[in-house]
Amino acid sequence: MVSKADIKPWLRPGAGSFILHNATVVDVANGVTRDAQTVCIENGRITSISKSEPSILSSRPGTNVIDCTGLYLCPGLIDSHVHLIAVPGFNELSQAFGNPESVSLLRQPYVCAQMLHRGFTTVRDCGGAHAAIKEAIEDGVFPGPRLFIAGHALSQSGGHADFRNKHDHSACCGGATTGLGRVCNGIPQCMQAVREEIRSGSDFIKIMGSGGVSSPTDKIDHLQFTGDEIKAMVQCAKNAGTYVTAHAYTPEAIQHCIENGCKGIEHGNFLNEELAALMVKNDVFLTPTLITYDQMASSKWQGYLPPESQSKNTEVLDAGLRALGIATKAGIDMLRDRPPGTPRCRSDS
Template sequence: MDISRVIKPWKLHPQRTLVFVNATIVDPVQGELIQNATVRISDGKITQITTDGPASTEDVPEEDVIDVSGKYLCPGLIDCHVHIAVVPGEADLRAYKDMTERISLLRQPRVLKSMLDRGFTSIRDCGGASLAIKEAVEDGVIPGPRLFIAGYALSQTGGHGDMRGSHNAQLCCGGSLSGISRIVDGPAECYKFAREELRQGADFIKIMGGGGVASPTDRIEHVQFSDEEIKAIVTVAQNAGTYVTSHSYTPQAIQQAIKLGVRGIEHGNLVDLETVQMMAEKDVFLTPTLIAHVMSKQMNFLPADGAAKNDEVLEKGLKAMKMAVDAGVTVCFGSDLLGPMHFAQSKEFSVRSSILTPLQILRSATVNAARLVMQEDCLGQVKEGFVADLLVLGKNPLEDITILDAVEEHVLGVIKDGRVATSRWDQLKVDPRP
């Protein structure tokens, strides 16, 4: 008897050795295709890539040698801004005030599996995901992308993370939870609860550095935390070897954050030229999330005050992202979809395609994103020694990035950690789960 499988009956089977022959590798670093490659994966890693003729496959069962002639091997995708805790089940944002953490947690596996099926082998959750769900994926209890989590985002009273309306007189104590955020005020609380998030498994810290669309009592142009508060949070993160990212739309909020050592900016729809130049100079990452604004408008997801703010940032978001890319800012892929909108995750590729090149967009979801999550030495490329996170695509994404928005037609296979998680192609066998 394998006692480890009695203790953890969900323990995944060891990875097969798979060999992909006649492969065309998509290289997002050079923006090139590597033709006629043989790619061997074993123990969850890419162990060998050869391009100087066929490699030996005598040691591999015939069914595990996969001829991908006419197909493309692409790195697994990374979405750098999700909220898996805001699950489907309600039609608009107002209804979510009554959703409990237990209800959310029971629905999160469905959200995670659908993301993996779309080709997202890693995700960065910017508020709400717990260590428990991250470990459930790591242990094999449920299928899903690997998670990099912020725990609860940190917000000031009346800031973007404070979901109380103006007529709600209930006071929040230090560290009180409000949706996917904690309410903290003053440097002392910022020190304490940044440390608390790290203690509870956060990989990085997310702050609400400026006003937001979905919050009821702040305006987009508001600058929120004080310099002293942000300094406290940045100090905690840096002491722990990690970083802070900030929800910020305006030049004022963004400049305040990056001057104080914040490493990432979420959204950034209202940036100006001076701000993106400062971001480029300081190597600050930008993660736009345009599809969230598109879908919020289409699905009437926000209350009237939020809808008006959404229209403002949606109109300027594409221009802001193009300005940032042209200035040399490292731009990452993000979706930020809530509730019933998670299905539209891949549509961010099509939204961006109106102003950016396919290579720029692919980099945002692979090598740029890998740098942001501090995994550039193992994620984001099809490269020897890297984690075997691969997509088998029916068409070349460097010619048309919108194929990644046509998942059922063009994402033929999703391989995570060397295991075939999803297959829409009869030549690729899905690895069975215990």
């Protein structure tokens, strides 16, 4: 009989048993650290966490023991807003988002491995990642974090995920595109786009509700999609048991997306107190992405953004710092993007 290893020859033997001995465990549930803890692992699963005692080691002969004296052990980190498609290797943002799909796919395993090495075991991709990359990680083809993907981010023509410049008059191939986004206009196209993303393995739906830093033909204060278009996309997502989150910067865009049913706001840099209260009332979460703007404003990445995008970047960074304080004070549920030092899977700023 053909074995699983014959069908999937890349599969490795079972992870085996490990004891992480004498670690300081970060207990995030209770907000404390616990000294001298022993963590037992069987076949990739934690089976126990207890006070370190010599008897634990003697009771498990042959187990791989790792001395963690002086080391901290914490749960895996979660990065809540990345774009795997924008891989390293380019010195301009337009090249990172505009690189051929085959180039991006071949570099994404490197990025995924680097995420793991930095402690990120779960990643939420907000536009561009395929089900194929998610399934390859789940199948053990290469190491990477657990992925939750939006598939293509949905954009109106001239919106934040329409990367055609103003001199490009080519059609958007019926709305189906490679890369970060899919363009859709009108209720029928918007409904079809959501259904296609769900069919293709998306865990949630991401829409572009306003302009952004990196897109070539819109402004940050542009309102994108009509209320009826957003409602239609929200209903299609709801029918499939999932939700819509929206890229939105300005108060008008944030309010527009919330009132039409979106359950998440990505960025939200111009959030005010009134809208913060509305988000709490409607149980809408916020994903700030300030580290991206901070990095883009640094001398290290000077020239990475074109001049028109650099000025927008400065504007949203300053506003975002204020918005973070407002959101914290209001008690909004917040997700987090990556800290400094992780691979540059760029935010769709």
